[in-house]
Amino acid sequence: QVQLVETGGGLVQAGGSLRLSCAASGRTFSSYAMGWFRQAPGKEREFVATISGSGAGTAYADSVKGRYTISRDNTKNTVYLQLSTLKPEDTAVYYCAARSQGPSVFRDRYDYWGQGTQVTVSS
Numbered sequence: 001q002v003q004l005v006e007t008g009g010g011l012v013q014a015g016g017s018l019r020l021s022c023a024a025s026g027r028t029f030s031s032y033a034m035g036w037f038r039q040a041p042g043k044e045r046e047f048v049a050t051i052s053g054s055g056a057g058t059a060y061a062d063s064v065k066g067r068y069t070i071s072r073d074n075t076k077n078t079v080y081l082q083l084s085t086l087k088p089e090d091t092a093v094y095y096c097a098a099r100s101q102g103p104s105v106f107r108d109r110y111d112y113w114g115q116g117t118q119v120t121v122s123s
Helices: none
Strands: 004-007 010-013 018-024 033-039 046-051 058-060 068-073 078-083 092-099 117-122
Touching: 004 092, 018 033, 018 092, 018 117, 033 068, 033 078, 046 068, 046 078, 058 068, 078 092
Parallel strands: 010 117
Antiparallel strands: 004 018, 018 078, 033 046, 033 092, 046 058, 068 078, 092 117
């Protein structure tokens, strides 16, 4: 069982930055690929970024490529999502997720989810 807790959300002006963190329980964190997803009001939860267990492999949604960076510190059991050049359309609840196999862009392939953290970008 893996428990995930996201922190770092908040209110930021357009063009600003935030760093989200997701702390995981358990001693086998490096064996899990991690993903970030987001859900805006009235919309489906969508893929944002994913990273392999070693951190060597990453992938991003086209909408965030070049603005967001996913990373992880396996010594701290934590995955990060650096959000930069934020836009009002980035407003959503951001969730981290874990899966015991390789990275995936599909939300139904993740086994564990955090409770989410709200990111609000004002114009």
